[in-house]
Amino acid sequence: MPGPGEFELIREYFSARFQASTGASGDQGVVLGIGDDCALLTPPAGKILATSVDTLVAGVHFPADARPDFIASRALRVNLSDLAAMNAEPLWFTLALTLRQSDPEWLEPFARGLAETAKQYGITLVGGDTTKGPLSITIQVTGACEKPLRRDGARAGDTIFVSNQLGASAAGLPLILRERDGSIKQKEQAYLAYHFPQPQFAVARAIGPYASSALDISDGLLGDLGHICAASKLGAELNLNDLPVAELAYSMNADTALETALTGGDDYQLCFTVPEKHLDIVQNLQLPITAIGTMHREPGIQCTLNGKSWQPRSTSYRHF
Ligand SMILES: [Mg+2]
Known part of the structure; x- marks a missing residue:
């Protein structure tokens, strides 16, 4: 059992680790980092700040017995994905x-997994609590953007x-939870998709000047596209023959692969819309993106x- 002051030590532990990792681009604007009552930060001139918070609970949002460095990677990456979805730089x-x-x-x-992920994406830890x-x-x-999506x-x-493919994380969840066995290749694909989702900063940056809306797919394409529809007061039609379904979704269960790609959670890919006048430019950007449908007036x-x-049989995200 931790004695009094032990959580003070944890704070010290993170301070030391993250002060050692300074040098990332996110260090810009840090007047005072970890250790005082507040961090002191200077926003980049002329930019809009984007901020988002997310809680991950053991046994609900990740398996409690997962590797701690994997848990840290996933926790930071899913938050970074929200910044990418707004076209904000971390x-x-x-x-x-x-x-x-x-x-x-x-x-x-x-702490090591968190520091490695932070360094990779140029984001700096400026405070915390245990x-x-x-x-x-x-x-x-917190990130900064010029043209938010x-x-x-x-x-x-x-x-x-x-962007990219959909369904790998949801299809691989039974392997992560050890409810099912699979090949080494399937397990690798599942672990990469689930614990190392890739915030789509490069795609967001490239489409930023041309896209009319965007979000990251965290709860399944149908549900999340529904958010764009609701916010934009529109409906949508999708051609499922064009849907980029992840190989793992097919290899786990070919019969349900399409449904998994449409309604499974935890993809952290971007879904975005492009007006007709910018379509040719976006399609010639050489990005890992696929056109899957059209926005229309009918709800x-x-x-x-x-x-x-x-x-689909359901549109809901499966929590475990
Ligand atoms: Mg989001």
């Missing part, structure tokens, strides 16, 4: 960590795109497969 983050006990064998790899209780991780990220900018006739999302109307 600057700073804060961490609130709730732990049952102060265990160096858990904390050391967790408390005692069931394991949960809250991260607040909002959900409410789509217009009827805009083309809908997604709701209509799906077509092989020229016929297609209904």
Whole structure:
């Protein structure tokens, strides 16, 4: 059991680790980092700040027995994905960590995984808090943008795109939870998709000047595209023959692969819309993106497969 002052040590532990990792681009604007009552930060001149917070609870948002460095990677990456989805460049983050006990064998790899991920994306830890209780991780990220990509900018006739492939994380979840066995290749694909989602900064930066709306797909394409529809007061039609379904979704279960790609969670790919006038430019940007449908005035999302109307069995995200 942690004694009084032990959580003070954790704070020291993170301070030391993250002060050693300074030099990332996000260090810009840090007047005073970890250690005082507040961090002191200077926003980049002329930019808009984007901020988002997310809590991940053990046993709800990640398996409690997952590797601590994997947990840290996922926790920071899912938050970074929200910055990417707004076309914001990462600057700073804060961490609130709730732990049952102060265990160096858990904390050391967790802090290392967090520092490695932070360094990779140029984001700097500027403050935090630790408390005692069931394991949960809250991260607040702040970034800066010039032209934010909002959900409410789509217009009827805009083309809908997604980045990369969908469905790998949801399809691989039974392997992560060890409910099912799979090949080494399948397990690798599942671990990469689930614990190392790739915030789509490069795609967001490239489409930023041309897209009319965007978000990151965290709860499944149908549900998240529904957010763009609701915010933009429109509907959508999707051609499922064009949907980029991840190889792992097919290899886990070919019968449900399409449904998994449409409604599974945790993809962290971008879904965005592009007006007709910018379509040629966006399609010639050499990006890993696929056009999958069109925004229209009629409410709701209509799906077509092989020229016929297609209904998913559910649109909800599976929490475990
Ligand atoms: Mg999001």
